[in-house]
Amino acid sequence: MKYPNSNKVYVKPKESVANRGMSLEDDINRTNRYYLTNDIAVIHKKPTPITIVNVDYPKRSAAKITEAYFKLASTTDYNGIYLGKYIDFEAKECESKTSFPFSSIHPHQIKHLSDVLRHGAIAFIILRMTYYNKDFLIKAIDFINFYNSGKRKSLPYAWITENGFEITTAYNRPCDYLTVAKTAFDL
């Protein structure tokens, strides 16, 4: 089948990703709720860090923040415990079909991943390649080694498919990353 733009490859949605559709964050939050409810793991997204400048305290109603600014995150967005182990990861969506640019992940977050790794964490990145409608778990150690090698300014998609672990969906787990983590980290 030929398309006007021959670079575009028709990607047939797989059964296994049929539940996806919302943002990666929504999908991970929903998956985390499933893990919590079913006592599989306790993993939460950290709130967005903000600097509060002004708060109004109206009588008889809730305090209202009237001036605040977004702050740079100094850690990753998600952490918790699974099988007695400390879990830590960052989640990113990537629209490019060729690679995931390192500029999309902040050096603070890479430092944090390498900090927790040194202390024995199960650390990784969840990467959603929206063009292919695929989610990958990339071990932080692999990511950091490639990043530190200085060879490239992005993770090529070929590298991602070769070194990453594809995440599938399951009932009420639109991004069932722990099933994949079990294999990737031999848990």
Next chain:
Amino acid sequence: MKYPNSNKVYVKPKESVANRGMSLEDDINRTNRYYLTNDIAVIHKKPTPITIVNVDYPKRSAAKITEAYFKLASTTDYNGIYLGKYIDFEAKECESKTSFPFSSIHPHQIKHLSDVLRHGAIAFIILRMTYYNKDFLIKAIDFINFYNSGKRKSLPYAWITENGFEITTAYNRPCDYLTVAKTAFDL
């Protein structure tokens, strides 16, 4: 020495707590920075959870949140990794000299502590009894057992001194809780 109000006991500040003075949160954050810088542990306070209702995007300057509200925390405020273990705790200041009221800690947070405990976490509460100028580490399991016993609506101070582990200060660690945790949890 007699005081006008004979209930008031003069508490001589100990050398070991000389560095204290700011809020418990400030003291823990400073201690966590020491742990991080000296590669002892990676423990961070989670940002305050808020619901953002409105954001302005002025040209050429940072996005400004103009309406937001505080949200109830569904987890504890601090977590991280120490000696390869998942650490999770809540910190509370208490002004009463007789007891720490259970109303000061939200049921969601107690549920969270019991969730992470079940998965193998090192979980505790740091309690600052401001009247005595003392900080205590209370193991979550002890706290929860007492809480669930339904005997009282607060933790009596006598119970705290008997079951809690007093936290001392050290150079650049105004609330050196990990030293105490090592003993309390036999790490």
